[in-house]
Amino acid sequence: MTDTSAVVSVTALSKRFGSVTAVDSVDFEVRENTIYGLLGRNGAGKTTLMQLLTGQDFASSGSINVFGASPVENPDVLSQICFIKESQKYPDEFRAKHVFKSAPWFFTNWDAAFAEELIEEFNVPLNRPIKKLSRGQLSAVGVIVGLASRAPLTFFDEPYLGLDAVARQIFYDRLLADYSEHPRTVILSTHLIDEVSNLLEHVLVIDQGRIIIDEEADALRGSATTVAGTRAAVERFTAGRTLLHSESIGGLASVTIQGQLSAFERADAADSGLELLPVSLQQLIVRSTNTSTHDFQASA
Numbered sequence: 001m002t003d004t005s006a007v008v009s010v011t012a013l014s015k016r017f018g019s020v021t022a023v024d025s026v027d028f029e030v031r032e033n034t035i036y037g038l039l040g041r042n043g044a045g046k047t048t049l050m051q052l053l054t055g056q057d058f059a060s061s062g063s064i065n066v067f068g069a070s071p072v073e074n075p076d077v078l079s080q081i082c083f084i085k086e087s088q089k090y091p092d093e094f095r096a097k098h099v100f101k102s103a104p105w106f107f108t109n110w111d112a113a114f115a116e117e118l119i120e121e122f123n124v125p126l127n128r129p130i131k132k133l134s135r136g137q138l139s140a141v142g143v144i145v146g147l148a149s150r151a152p153l154t155f156f157d158e159p160y161l162g163l164d165a166v167a168r169q170i171f172y173d174r175l176l177a178d179y180s181e182h183p184r185t186v187i188l189s190t191h192l193i194d195e196v197s198n199l200l201e202h203v204l205v206i207d208q209g210r211i212i213i214d215e216e217a218d219a220l221r222g223s224a225t226t227v228a229g230t231r232a233a234v235e236r237f238t239a240g241r242t243l244l245h246s247e248s249i250g251g252l253a254s255v256t257i258q259g260q261l262s263a264f265e266r267a268d269a270a271d272s273g274l275e276l277l278p279v280s281l282q283q284l285i286v287r288s289t290n291t292s293t294h295d296f297q298a299s300a
């Protein structure tokens with residue numbers, strides 16, 4: 001069923017490059033005014049999906065609806081989108097200041113005062129040619145454009161990887177503060193899942209071109225538990241459960257299981273001397289996209 005508050009709606013979408021199927025028949029929706037994480041391993045299809053959603057590439061099959069229409073060569077749709085990526089090209093003669101000066105031509109919601117604050121915070125040398133900026137400074141330019149554009153639909157395809165830990169934290173803090181004042185839809189692609197975990201409201205995990213998780217972040221956070229203790233007690237407690245991961249040393253074992261635990265099961269674990277540990281979003285996604293998991297499940 002199509003959600004009326006969906007800003008993106010994708011049906012049976014595929015993208016093939018010769019024999020490579022980068023996006024494999026995916027269906028999903030993106031709600032308005034929500035921060036999404038688009039997560040997955042290298043080569044999973046994240047960038048390809050973003051290129052399709054922003055009209056920068058053609059689908060091989062399936063349909064894409066963004067703000068009610070196809071994004072391809074559609075100025076009404078594209079004027080509401082900001083796509084920030086590390087490989088962004090700028091005209092040869094551009095200095096950093098030219099990027100910020102030209103941004104209002106593309107983004108109707110551009111906030112020049114906010115951009116100036118960010119330029120100061122990220123220490124961007126405005127007069128330096130873009131080609132001479134360090135990797136981190138170039139990332140900062142992208143991040144500032146992405147934040148100050150206040151586009152109704154903003155994609156960040158890992159442009160902040162060049163930033164150091166302090167600058168990344170500034171980005172996360174500024175994004176969250178500005179988002180609460182000016183709600184919009186943000187889709188972040190990242191490998192630094194633990195860092196962005198608290199920002200995310202909804203998580204899409206793509207693995208080998210397929211969406212394998214499409215879930216509210218809060219629901220996902222409580223959806224797995226690691227059980228640790230003696231091997232015999234762990235085996236008894238986890239019997240019949242979906243196992244995501246298992247480790248054992250000598251007589252001790254640690255097993256990650258999928259699904260919520262009832263109060264009764266928690267009490268049972270405590271009585272059996274078992275420790276129940278929450279699983280971080282990053283661990284959960286690593287467990288879900290790691291092929292050795294399947295080997296483990298098969299042999300468990």
Ligand SMILES: Nc1ncnc2c1ncn2[C@@H]1O[C@H](COP(=O)(O)OP(=O)(O)OP(=O)(O)O)[C@@H](O)[C@H]1O
Binds near residue numbers: 042044047
């Ligand atoms: N133009 C292309 N020609 C051929 N194969 C391509 C092309 N673009 C992407 N691919 C392939 O499609 C798959 C998905 O690539 P994509 O860049 O979307 O992955 P990603 O999830 O963004 O990866 P990463 O996290 O490493 O950036 C990969 O196997 C990649 O090699």
